[in-house]
Amino acid sequence: MKPAASTRSQPHHMPFLQGLLPVNAAQLPHDIIAGLTLAALGIPEVMGYTKISGTPTVTGLYTILLPLVAFALVGASRQLVVAADSATAAILAGTLTAVAALGSKEYIGLTSTVALTVAVMLVIARIFRLGFLADFLSRSALIGFLTGVGIQVAAGELAGLIGLAKEGHGPLMQLVSVVQRVAGANYPTTLLSLVVLAVILGCKRLAPRAPGALIAVIGSIVASGMFNFAGHGIAVTGDVPGGLPSLFVPPLHANEINQVLATAASCFIVIIAQSAATARAYANRYNEKGDDNADIIGLAAANAAAALTGTFVVNGSPTKTEIVDDAGGRTQVAHLTTAVIVLLVLLFLTKPLSLMPAPVLSAIVFMIGVKLIDVKGMVELYRMQKDEFVVALLAAGVVVFVDVMHGILAAVVLSLIAHARHSYLLRTRVLTRGPTGHLIPHHVEPNLLAAPGIVVYRFEADLFYANTGRFTAEVLKLANEASVPLRWIVIDATEINNIDYTAGKTLIQLGAELDRRGLGIAVVAVPTGVRHELDRYKALRISGTHREIFATVDEAIDALRDLPPSTSASAPPPDTKPPGSPAK
Structure with missing residues (x-):
């Protein structure tokens, strides 16, 4: 069994001779x-x-x-x-x-x-x-x-x-x-x-x-x-x-x-x-x-x-x-x-x-x-x-x-x-509340609610041009195929560490599309770097709507449980196109 301990007797900070110094006489x-x-x-x-x-x-x-x-x-x-x-x-x-x-x-x-x-x-x-x-x-x-x-x-x-x-x-x-x-x-x-x-x-x-x-x-x-x-x-x-x-x-x-x-x-x-x-x-x-x-x-x-x-x-x-x-x-x-x-x-x-x-x-x-x-x-x-x-x-x-x-x-x-392929074939889930109060992940299917009128959708990878199509399709599926009343779709972005330009524009387009349907969109537990990107793309800043970033899913559910998605259905910005169309 080879020893796991380091052979260096003291740190060596020179830009060269790192493989030689310090010399260990016993070695x-x-x-x-x-x-x-x-x-x-x-x-x-x-x-x-x-x-x-x-x-x-x-x-x-x-x-x-x-x-x-x-x-x-x-x-x-x-x-x-x-x-x-x-x-x-x-x-x-x-x-x-x-x-x-x-x-x-x-x-x-x-x-x-x-x-x-x-x-x-x-x-x-x-x-x-x-x-x-x-x-x-x-x-x-x-x-x-x-x-x-x-x-x-x-x-x-x-x-x-x-x-x-x-x-x-x-x-x-x-x-x-x-x-x-x-x-x-x-x-x-x-x-x-x-x-x-x-x-x-x-x-x-x-x-x-x-x-x-x-x-x-x-x-x-x-x-x-x-x-x-x-x-x-x-x-x-x-x-x-x-x-x-x-x-x-x-x-x-x-x-x-x-x-x-x-x-x-x-x-x-x-x-x-x-x-x-x-x-x-x-x-x-x-x-x-x-x-x-x-x-x-x-x-x-x-x-x-x-x-x-x-x-x-x-x-x-x-x-x-x-x-x-x-x-x-x-x-x-x-x-x-x-x-x-x-x-x-x-x-x-x-x-x-x-x-x-x-x-x-x-x-x-x-x-x-x-x-x-x-x-x-x-x-x-x-x-x-x-x-x-x-x-x-x-x-x-x-x-x-x-x-x-x-x-x-x-x-x-x-x-x-x-x-x-691994980035594209990522794992997505819908979260529901279990009998003990814990959140339980499920395959993405409609009518799985975390609270009355609230769907929580988790996306477990960075959001970039190759997977934004799947992101949009699954969120709209949850909205379109719901047979129970929906008010909010909460995106659990805990696993998202980066959003590229295409994904940023997609978020704006998706938010506008949900606005047309009278649905609100909120984001959960976004790392600091992605929060900055969301602000830069103004993905959560649309007049007449209530959108914010929450620290946890529980916090989002508690805040949105009795909150209407918007004061009035806002029209999309002039340059917004339907989801999936090329960004300008």
């Missing part, structure tokens, strides 16, 4: 061990991501060098690990190939340009405090999107597992291509892939803390050197540049601007949503105050560092964050430790990496893809919330059958549609 050894663990598990993983992104193997190592340091110094989260990510890597490969060949020098330069563009977008998001945008990509849509990415990633590595070149566009065509060419599989490559998969899965089942991928990488490199895998038809990584990455500003040509912006925008959405969700989860776990907007600056710094060192977009990684947390890491000291290990690998160990067999990376990436396929999450959605399961399924389908960029757009649009 320091645990953070260092967690950093070593992250290096052991993360290095093979980020190298695998380069197969997804279509960039040189060494660029994967670059994603957990300066970007990791940049976020540790500038970001606010003490736990979030920022590094290469499968979703953003897949977006790059699925979009930039429209303007450059995968793996070409131009393509690699474009991946860095996208990272720099993402950094600029993140800075703009911070200036305008847009951290809340993370809330508009629903968890169900994200589950579907990542499941689709997982299927795409896993299908894309099937050919590499058996020593064939990848062919076909999209997961289905790639799968068909592998099945058609399976007779031409390279048997040594296939055998090696099976051994690597067995090692990874065996470690996961028998020794979950053991770095199965790292064991497979080291073992395969040793075997490749001893038995000359390259001479037996097994492809190897080839030369991996050593030393520190060169610093440069990535180029951008006019004919590439649209594609770069579209790709960066897709990555931006995933980064905002996934990073914020992960950082919030771990801040809550350890009773720490999160800061989405400060983390956005950290993510911007990390992506700028990635761009300037020739690598691709980085993102807050849920899996790597959990690796560090599970190993006992509680601050960004763990991530700085990982960066030191990566630096040592770049300076002294890139030559052995050149002997690494290609099918080893294919096996690692295949397992990454399988892990992204969230069967448990999809089943849970189907069991608990079938409409959100449909959202997840549609998002996954767009990724699989179209592409990743349209998949993220579909995820966002479906999330907004789901949000609008």
